């Protein structure tokens with residue numbers, strides 16, 4: 489999978505998914521409010537952590553979005569955040585409820601891993617409530633204490649800090 493003109497070219501996935509109506513691409517500032525809405529829906533259910541609008545604008549270049557080709561709606565989102573010279577985090581992964589189970593989450597994670605590889609990153613971690621999902625992509629549970637201190641500097645912004653109940657998982661590329 490490679491990123492060309494802001495749009496992910498999904499070589500293998502193309503065969504599995506009908507791409508006439510949907511596509512995956514890098515986010516733009518115009519997507520930020522839709523990203524926030526999708527995050528908030530899942531955050532209200534305790535499935536992931538909410539993010540402030542200002543943080544989302546700061547990190548907009550981290551995000552890939554899955555949208556209906558009409559541009560009518562964003563139905564999946566995922567961010568890859570570079571933390572250190574060889575470490576990045578997959579965060580804010582969510583798929584609209586009515587589109588779950590169709591391979592969109594899988595595509596978003598695969599695209600994020602490909603992006604990390606393109607950036608020369610060798611370790612990708614995530615903090616998640618869905619360890620079984622990330623297991624499928626080769627992530628293994630690790631002790632949070634093994635992640636660099638810089639990761640925790642970002643955690644101070646989290647509503648759950650310092651009582652983090654997410655599971656830390658790491659994948660070596």
Ligand SMILES: CC(C)(COP(=O)(O)OP(=O)(O)OC[C@H]1O[C@@H](n2cnc3c(N)ncnc32)[C@H](O)[C@@H]1OP(=O)(O)O)[C@@H](O)C(=O)NCCC(=O)NCCS
Pocket residue numbers: 530535536580581582583584587588589590591592593594595615616617618620621624
């Ligand atoms: C987790 C989530 C992103 C998965 O997205 P999705 O588009 O439904 O997932 P896919 O259809 O790509 O599923 C890929 C595989 O993961 C499995 N899977 C999906 N959700 C899963 C879950 N919660 N736990 C374990 N496995 C899961 C699917 O069965 C599928 O397995 P298969 O390849 O063997 O058939 C989506 O359910 C979601 O947005 N959940 C709410 C937010 C959330 O929990 N985010 C996770 C970050 S903490």
